[in-house]
């Protein structure tokens with residue numbers, strides 16, 4: 062058994078003072094959850110409105126999924142785009158892709174305003190594929206991006222791929238043949254199973270450190286309008302007509318609005334005293350998956366990387382597990398090493414309340430990750446990798462695998478920026494900006510992220 066030790070949390074300031082709520086309290090905007098969603102929401106609400114903002118966090122800042130991810134920044138959905146088009150129509154899907162892509166500028170805005178000097182490694186995000194079905198999935202997505210007027214890189218395919226003749230001509234403008242050697246080089250692998258590569262804009266960051274630094278900037282910049290209370294579990298929220306009461310155990314909070322940035326709904330009860338019951342069935346369909354990762358140090362002789370490997374068994378249309386890897390310089394006063402983080406194995410949990418951060422890390426998972434690394438990324442038979450980090454985190458999935466961002470239709474004093482998934486950094490930041498617009502009173506176009514009264518479970 063190994064403990065849950067994440068390299069991202071390791072880099073945080075462990076001497077930072079943590080203040081729990083010690084009295085009854087009044088604020089304009091209460092944000093529950095101090096992960097990247099909560100901190101980004103606070104950033105944009107403070108910047109673009111005059112409201113007082115308070116974050117309540119049951120544990121410590123950035124110790125949830127934000128402190129237990131792979132650190133890959135990528136503007137992508139975890140559902141095929143054609144599937145989103147089927148559910149939401151082309152226009153909303155197109156807007157949503159634009160929304161996520163426009164978030165790169167929001168990240169720049171946060172870095173610039175807060176004068177952050179923490180590492181942000183821009184890399185090419187590469188995804189490697191083995192068979193025709195996997196390649197067709199990506200081509201269908203590229204076609205939608207193309208029709209939506211977005212620039213995307215062509216997918217590179219091995220000129221001698223066994224499925225070359227089966228590639229539909231209609232996609233001819235979306236792919237390009239290159240040598241097999243080039244494919245393997247891009248994927249940094251000797252495994253000849255890989256036949257194609259898709260390349261996207263990506264970056265690697267420590268999203269927990271990012272939250273710590275942005276929160277510290279906000280506390281200094283807005284001393285009269287911003288506070289964070291940690292070790293403060295909000296047990297219950299009671300929605301009234303124009304305000305909300307939060308039950309924090311010994312103390313009560315009165316706020317104009319509350320934004321749930323809690324990843325899911327597992328540890329909070331919602332009562333709507335202003336009318337219809339908030340849809341519990343929908344809330345309870347946010348389900349959990351635990352993602353496992355291992356990390357080790359290697360010599361600093363390669364550039365940063367973000368690579369996803371869809372092996373022969375993975376199906377991108379059905380979210381079958383794939384392995385993913387990030388590599389970037391290790392930020393612990395050590396200029397000699399890259400930190401390599403590898404994940405892939407996932408375990409679904411039926412009841413999200415079952416997940417605890419300090420669960421042991423099952424022995425089988427590091428050995429699965431190790432055999433993957435040995436087979437695909439680092440095949441030196443004489444090298445025994447010393448894993449300094451092994452960690453796990455919770456991914457909360459909304460029924461349709463799309464983040465939920467916006468006001469609750471039954472009572473808009475409640476807003477959501479939650480339902481993370483394997484790709485949640487960019488959507489959380491986008492969500493923060495969108496919540497600030499709603500709170501500022503802007504009228505926004507309907508979007509795929511809107512909470513809906515009729516939301517149905519669609520998880521496959």
Ligand SMILES: Cc1cc2nc3c(=O)[nH]c(=O)nc-3n(C[C@H](O)[C@H](O)[C@H](O)COP(=O)(O)OP(=O)(O)OC[C@H]3O[C@@H](n4cnc5c(N)ncnc54)[C@H](O)[C@@H]3O)c2cc1C
Pocket residue numbers: 093094095096097098099117118119120121122123124125126127128129130131132133134135268293294295296322323324328329351352353354404453454455456478479480481482483484485486487489
């Ligand atoms: C193994 C793994 C790998 C991942 N890899 C990537 C990746 O490479 N790229 C990417 O983009 N995304 C990745 N993700 C997803 C990404 O980490 C999340 O989408 C993102 O961190 C979600 O942020 P959040 O703020 O919504 O949730 P969290 O960071 O989980 O924050 C929610 C916070 O709410 C608090 N909270 C909950 N209930 C209450 C309550 N009742 N009262 C007070 N506080 C409460 C929790 O304690 C927690 O701190 C990965 C996730 C995992 C688990």
